[in-house]
Amino acid sequence: MDDGAADLPAPYLSADAGPYWRAAQEDRLVMQLCYGCGSYRFFPGLLCPKCGSDEQVWGPCSGQGTVYSLTMVHRAPNPAFRSIAPYIVALIDLEEGPRMMANIVGADRLETAIGDRVKVCFEARGPEIKVPQFVRVGS
């Protein structure tokens, strides 16, 4: 996944997610932690979807999670992804609760299965932005 990763697309940057991307640039995963109900939330937003509160802090996440589901993509959407196909798109349940999508990267990525334990890492998408990715740490 490292080869050519810089050609892969950068995310759309919304003001909702500024702190998320700034932390990712420093290899840290952060999410909004609600003062109203104590839950982490993702995707980022103004209001907590559980309790409606707009009071929150960006809290650190452990970066540890479990693979909830995954798919090996053979038919890539564009030339950049075609150059790394097949690759794994996974849904990861973080220890803190939220679910997120990412690729599983690393030499053993194509062996990934539901239930595998994974840990966050960060991949550059151009000089100014990094996206969270995950590597397997156990099955």
Next chain:
Amino acid sequence: MLRNKAIIAGAADSDVGKTPHMSGLALNAQAAQRALDDSGLSLDDVDGLITAYSMTEPYFMLGSVMAEYLGIEPTFCASLTVGGATPGAALHQAAMAIAAGEAHVVLITVGENRATGQSRNDAVKALSHVGHPAFEMPYGPIVPSFYALIAQRYMHEYGTTREQMAHVAVAAREHARQNPAAPAAKAIEVADVLASKPISEPLNLLDCCLISDAASAIVVTAPDRAGDLANPPAWLLGIGQCHTHEHVTMAKDLTQFGSATSGAAAYKMAGLGPADVDFAELYDCFTIVPIIEAEELGLAAKGAGGQLFESGESRIGGRLPINTHGGLLSYAQAGASGGMHAIVEAVRQLRGGEGLRQVAKHDIALVHTEGGVLSSHVTIILGRDAH
């Protein structure tokens, strides 16, 4: 409460398949003309117009664009965007407008020139935008990937098999081959589906719907017009919606969806239950989807949806015929057209006389439309008579 408050007076598809000589608007107009002919009403009678959206042609206010193209000046007009559920949502809107007396004859037309109006690569790119631009698209999913994530989890939790999913595609192809309007295609077996090109595992090419040029239209009106139509109408007995998320990452659970809620609302309005359904037209953008929908709508027990297709019960002539026209998998799919083809097919089957593919018992039809990634659901129950 909309039971018996609206009827589908006319229903028709455009030519489907590859129609490079026709624009997306022309396909919609052709479907509209045929649906009006089918109803015995004319464009002059139409005071309401609802369209979907276009991803192949650069039109913004598609409802107004379509009115302009048809040369009508409706007093009720909207363009809706809930993906594949758009035809169901449009029928709901039309029925509400009619029941409220705000419109009397509503034309609904959906579809576009997906096959020839853009290259296949462009189609993949455009559709990819159902993915989140910040938190999904950077990871390279294609639309089948979103459904593949569901399929993988479903197989993990319920033991649904690749073979059962393949049976969905095989049955759809068999039904399409009995449909004179469907594009010509050879019969397929389970082994062909399993051996077709992998797209996004566990989905192979033959687990994925067609990309067609197609449009489809219905004419909805009030029951007081039932007597002066060209063909018997279909009665709207029940309809229900539920919208739980748009992006697959935000779905609370990949084994339970809003279709249970939309279905329950439709059954309640109709005063009917799953056992009353004679045949069903379920959204089948990917083979896993009608399996899940059958379970969510009570047509099969949880985890037993695959069996419904594997056993042959879902075939024409079986206990519960499903997707009698060939579905999105083997009849046609163009933007929001898939769900409307299902409604059109239900109307025809309810009337009877569909030849080889006519189902034996045709009093009550269930149609389920779904958009996004099992995100937006509209369940419709239609009857040959008022109920």
